[in-house]
Amino acid sequence: MLGKLIKHEWKNVSKVGCLMLVFVVIVSFFGWLAFQSPLWRGLAEDNYYYAGINPWDIMSFFTLFLYVLMLAGVTYGIVIYTGVHFYKTMYTDEGYLTHTLPVGKHQLLVSKILVSGIWVMLVIMAVIASVTLLILSFVGVVLPEGYTVGWFLGRLFQEVDTVVRELRQEMGIDLMRYLTGLLFSVLVGPFVSVTTIFGAISIGQLFTKLRVLMAIVSYIGIMICNMLINSAVRSITMAAHMNEWISDARGFDRYINSTVDSGNIIGIVMAALLYLVSWLVISRKLNME
């Protein structure tokens, strides 16, 4: 039954998910268009004379501002949409069908978390790809004549490789480990986010009135708890590595890595607890209005 649940959930969520991906493509196009302004092209010229601001430049800045705003919107938008979809299919009239299906509660939750998490991840990856392409298009515009983006990328990877090696050899800082931690956050983060939101929505259902408001309040409470725990762990880690940090760059490395690791672990533990809360609510405390 899990496969069937995932199939139908995918069908439902993918409509909005695909729309958001298309939106990212359109926004990216406008971002690229913004860098076609003479202002940016002029940066590549040695004897560029700035003749004052013109409407084309204003449009360029405004488009870039909108680009940032839209991408931030789409990133939050997909997370909010998955939350709304979860609420709608679990706790409103549509929940009458969802909860009378002959499927287990774990199957229900897993299918929703899996599909929503994948879509959040896809949209985040699309946003990362868009920003990367925009940076490359900017580089393409400002590079002096005779240089290509390919040349730039080749040099960049060479330099990064050198920096990574030198950081490790000279200062004992393992940049790759840090990046691995970040990549793990990007991959696991979407599932942690949706599980947290679903948990907050489920907590809202424990109240007899104002359930949506209580879900929002619960989410804010959970986020505050998460930040407090993270801050406490960071402070303890910082205090523990302070002496090393002052005397040795490895202390800083350990601090940064342990910060990323603890952030990931705290997020996963909280998501696991909130999954349990959601499961308890739908299996023992379900009260459809």
Next chain:
Amino acid sequence: MNELIEIAGLTKAYDSKHVAVNNITLSLPRGKIIGLLGPNGSGKTTLIKMMNGLLSPTHGNIRINGQLVGTDTKAHVAYLPDRTYLSGGQRISAVLDYFCDFYLDFQREKALSMLQSLNIDPDMKLKTLSKGTREKVQLILVMSRDADLYVLDEPIAGVDPAARDYILRTIINNYNPGSTVLLSTHLIGDIESVLDEVIFMRYGHLVLYTSVDNIREQHGKSVDAYFREVFAC
């Protein structure tokens, strides 16, 4: 074992002042059409929701086919709620696929034939249908299952008399005779002729559970007339 539903000490309290279902103990047999009758706020819908696992009882339990309400019982209970539970953006054919995937007892051909008899195109989106037609589609979905128990919450409320006739005909012609139909309504006069047994509820309490014949023989009245007498304000 002829009992299909066994309800033991069932109570649902929303808070200390509001007890929707109060300590009900009841056994319902197979192969009957049972009317669940009572004025507004008598606890009918709450009882039905608990049978379908949509509400958690405060005390007591319900067994269907000897099993506590859960995943296994849901495979054998066809439930029609008093609201639209289908997403408006879906096509009817997609909903048929959905039911086929999850309910092993769902008969797609039967559903298609019922839709055809009402000239409803399965490729239509639910949001393009009128409220009455959406309700009929939902009823068709429920009655196309070969379930042990059909639980229909107010199936004829808010529809015109012609639609009522269609709904009642659909129920009578399509339910599995070996199964039980539990039907909640205010409109007793309209359904009286199809009922075998009735349950009267008031303020969450079970007032009466008896056969329709018994009411007619003992009280010399129709169920409708007897209901009016029992629940007279």
